[in-house]
Amino acid sequence: MPDDKTAAPIRPRSARVKIADVAAAAGVHASTVSRVLRADRTGRVSPDVAARIRAVAHDLGYSANPLAAGMRTRSTRSVGVIVHDISDPVYPPILRGIERRMGQAGHMVVLGNTGYDPAAELAMLDQMAARMMDGVILGTTRRDDPVVARARGLGLPVVSVLRRTDAGLCSAVANDCAAGMRAMAQAVLEHGHRDIALIGAPQDLSTARDRHEGVTGALAAHGCPVPDDRIAFVPRMDVVQGRLAMQALLARRAHPPEAVIAVNDLVALGAVQACRDAGLDCPREISVTGYNDIPLLAMFDPPLASVAMDLTGIGAQAADLLLAHLADPALGPQLQIVPPVLRLRASLARRG
Amino acid sequence: MPDDKTAAPIRPRSARVKIADVAAAAGVHASTVSRVLRADRTGRVSPDVAARIRAVAHDLGYSANPLAAGMRTRSTRSVGVIVHDISDPVYPPILRGIERRMGQAGHMVVLGNTGYDPAAELAMLDQMAARMMDGVILGTTRRDDPVVARARGLGLPVVSVLRRTDAGLCSAVANDCAAGMRAMAQAVLEHGHRDIALIGAPQDLSTARDRHEGVTGALAAHGCPVPDDRIAFVPRMDVVQGRLAMQALLARRAHPPEAVIAVNDLVALGAVQACRDAGLDCPREISVTGYNDIPLLAMFDPPLASVAMDLTGIGAQAADLLLAHLADPALGPQLQIVPPVLRLRASLARRG
DNA sequence: TTGTATGCGTTATCAC
DNA sequence: GTGATAACGCATACAA
Secondary structure, three states: OOOOOOOOOOOOOOOOOOHHHHHHHHOOOHHHHHHHHOOOOOOOOOHHHHHHHHHHHHHHOOOOOHHHHHHHHOOOOEEEEEEOOOOOOOHHHHHHHHHHHHHHOOOEEEEEEOOOOHHHHHHHHHHHHHOOOOEEEEOOOOOOOHHHHHHHHHOOOEEEEOOOOOOOOOEEEEEOHHHHHHHHHHHHHHOOOOOEEEEEOOOOOHHHHHHHHHHHHHHHHOOOOOOHHHEEEOOOOOHHHHHHHHHHHHHHOOOOOOEEEEOOHHHHHHHHHHHHHOOOOOOOOOEEEOOEOOOOHHHEOOOOEEEEOOHHHHHHHHHHHHHHHHHOOOOOOOEEEEOOEEEOOOOOOOOO | OOOOOOOOOOOOOOOOOOHHHHHHHHOOOHHHHHHHHOOOOOOOOOHHHHHHHHHHHHHHOOOOOHHHHHHHHOOOOEEEEEEOOOOOOOHHHHHHHHHHHHHHOOOEEEEEEOOOOHHHHHHHHHHHHHOOOOEEEEOOOOOOOHHHHHHHHHOOOEEEEOOOOOOOOOEEEEEOHHHHHHHHHHHHHHOOOOOEEEEEOOOOOHHHHHHHHHHHHHHHHOOOOOOHHHEEEOOOOOHHHHHHHHHHHHHHOOOOOOEEEEOOHHHHHHHHHHHHHOOOOOOOOOEEEOOEOOOOHHHEOOOOEEEEOOHHHHHHHHHHHHHHHHHOOOOOOOEEEEOOEEEOOOOOOOOO
């Protein structure tokens, strides 16, 4: 056995103390140290030896390398989170809930931002799988999502947050968007509006679809169906697109609608901008509503009526659900529905 | 040499194809595959063999495992980002800039949220170091930061974003907060206000300190020094604390100040709330200003005067700077200053 | 140009 | 109860 140390380290070795150092200092073998420092005692160690090892490890400032351990255990104790756009204020509270829970469980959170690009979502998942992440939380889920399918193929646990797949192929934490929007539609009607416009989003997202079906269904059921030229769609749910959609709506008819129900808050805020640009006073001349109740929404001008949910709680639930899947690989897809709560504010005003 | 395959895999092997699989399929040795697939050709390989290996790798859907590679190369191609509170709207645009640049460079971004807790910041850095992250971007930097010191001790490259250390011990991308606040102070004076109150933040953050010194200095220089009872400090820069601080300010004197200059936008929004609670009309009776120009600030009621900077650009610059440090470990601390831009809006009104 | 041997830090499975 | 050994997937100094 040649013992030449030819394969020298690339860098001047970082001073990180490893198991071998602890073992040497404690006068035991590395495997014994590993047994002691690993909480799940696979093999028992005599109390005095264990105590000595623990003391030495502490003195030397040893901390385990989860990556190296992961090579062997196939668990790196890290999870990915993929979102369309971290700049959308709906995500930070969710991310915060995820990060806190995962941190408590000793897992790190890796962030992926994919800008509404399905190809980027797939590439991001592959990246995360290649890095041996234990699981992924998807904030990008589409109703029929190749990302979910590929994750299944890879055996990578996935939890969907906010949205879900039609087939329920993966666990999801979401709110009942259709119910939320039905409530909002009813509120708009109760405020006396009849000429109502809608701004929807791509229907391959369950949120966008459920909200659209919820609102169209509710309005039709109350004898107030929405004509096609009072419906616009945005390609992305942001302020700029909301503004463009509203401009398009206003251009189609001589008279503006009495109220606009937008698919989410950012789109609604863009719609408000477009109304102002067109010289329309919101809410005196036109009411606008959103969805998600992003932070600080009550402080906008006008305070925006929206549908709220506990975003941080949703993030925490998604994290817990993923942890449950990690603990029990046999666990089937779970669906957790969080109740939506109507938040009526000044942007929804009485007609007249 | 015992060749028994006793150490069986823990899980039913994930179907991930590895270098050995490609090597077997291509009829070459693994090291040859490694040489071909690694862009930086250390040893040359004959073109035909290289082409065959590449084809096989593609057919088999091979993708490298950066973690396993990192065990050897000491580079996991992942970086950490530590922030006080991802729910603060100032961070998402920065994070977006970082994520995009890092993604382009093939690095993943790990997020750490520490809630203004210095101990948590230190623990997070240790976590990231233990996971062999290539570097860390700090959004939490304190003027004399043990996190920066420990990172130096570990040889872990660090770039500070938004804030910086007094000693300039690590690279930083920030704006000139003192200059930004001087401009704001002057604008407030030019609007006729003389009874001006300040809401500051913990002075161990360079942003809070520079802004405070900038505004107090400018006001004093213009013959309008701020008395102690017109100054309040928040423990954290969020809406709730801003509101409490404003309440405290209002309680100290019979008459409210004419203007309030807050350390950042969230604090300013909290101050606006407190003013309203107290029956003060903002901006008719009291002007309020912020800092950072977080997204959508112009749509608030009132539109908040603030000091703007290119947050996404700052994130991208920080990412580039960290990448530069990774490419050249000998690179010393760099300081990049981004210009602040005054954004005057209706929350700052003429006196009277 | 290509194959061989070894190590990165850890853990699982043996033998003792 | 503890030590010895191989393996996780990859990269590289060296020999051939």
